[in-house]
Amino acid sequence: MDAHLPSHHELLSQGPQLQLPPPSERRELRELWGAKLEEVAKALKVDPATMSAWEAGQHTADAAGTYSYLRLLNAFRDQLPTGHEPDWAALRTTPTPPAPAAAIPAQATAEHTAAKPARRGASWTQDEKDYLRAAFRDGTAVPELAVSLGRSERSVRWTLYHLRLIPFPADDVPDPRPKAEKPKAYTVEDKRKTHPNAYAPWSTEDDKLLAERCAQGVPLDGLSREFGRNKGGIAARLKKINAVGPAAKEAREYGEDDHDVAL
Template sequence: MDSPSTAQDDLLKRGPRPPEDLLPPPAERQCLRERWGATIEEVADALNAEPETMAAWEAGQHTADPADTYAYLRLLNAFRDQLPTVHEPDWAALRKRPTPSASAACAPAIPAQKTAGRAKAKPARRGALWTQEEKDYLRAGFLDGTTVLELAESLERSEKSVRWMLHHLHLIPFPADDVPTPRVKPERPKAYTVEEKRMVHPNAYAPWSTEEEQLLAERCTQGASLADLSREFGRNQGGIASRLIKIDAVGPAAGEAWEYGGDEPTLPFDTDSP
């Protein structure tokens, strides 16, 4: 029979058993990952899990043993603790109430395109890099009470793109409703391996180095497109887009990244993408 001290040591080695509600709600898990700029694949790699399993776990449709659960909790807490914080004014108090003439309060730098009776067309500037003039106009118009729809029409952009830029300018909270719900499929044998993925994208799932991020920002500034960067860095366009947003890159590909938004080509933020 084991001695009391041995039994105590064995019990302590097993670690605490996490309660069912230890992890934050699924929406907060996804929000923290998106704000950090990490893909499902990157989080899965960090936790030694499959991407499909990780997507189900983030959506609250998967449970794990105590050790893995605490590892996931530590990662989420690290995201929360290290994300930059900024002073947020009371935008609700500063913003004027929308009025029928609010959109005329500040003259738009880009003329409005929509006319009565015309079928809704795709935004002409979808995917274009935001200029400082556009950002200044967006901020001024929003604070003056102009609606998101009116701002989107005058800037020739989608409403989702306008909401993401308003969040980027710290004017509205994180637009969680614009983030697509992960498509969780039933457990089934993997259709591919990492090695097979790397036959198309040689650096798929590989961590980014500081040198690679610097080169990515430089190539973006030089005018490379999202497709160009995908070929050059051996990664899919979703991973390139997430990294461009995370490092706050400047260039045409960065504009594409804001519209692309997702980690996979089938899950763009902007539903008017082809």
């Protein structure tokens, strides 16, 4: 084995390289699937605002969130129908006779027509697919097929498409919904009017000086003024570098509301 090539153990230890599709494709996959942004957010256990930022590419999720989001998008892509030619050979074969009457729902009356489809949401059985194929080839219209099978017309059209009997039902794909632009609550320039170093990265020297000033007893608001950052940013940094002093105690009680920290 080539000494320059990693062993399979080394390859496995590297972990997968997670790469989300472009933001436009993320939104397109969700909308083709017919899912609302809030539904995807709930499935991934994040709030809608975070989900909106992930989808728009304005914020990157952590490794666990990226992995879950990528798996969901791949599932959408894999299960969405793709265009292809009909199976002409299958169309030329002798139509399969309809399944026995006991296996096929009876023709619905006018009263049943207005009711909710009896088989709505249930998986299609092979007998139902065989009946659908034969009846469609015999010229039965989609509304009549939907009534006889207790299905919605949309379900019948998609099943006919999967059986390669009709083209892609593009009219059943929802139109893209325009996303309202959400104005930013603040800007970096606004923050730096009161805290000049807001959003600036912390250097090793900054961390060392912060630890020293904390140990000397400077309180949290004093460190905020001295380092030009808000109290939330100072508190988060004190906890990160395990500083010791009165301000460090304040930081532990301050909370996690730190909006201008570069950790």
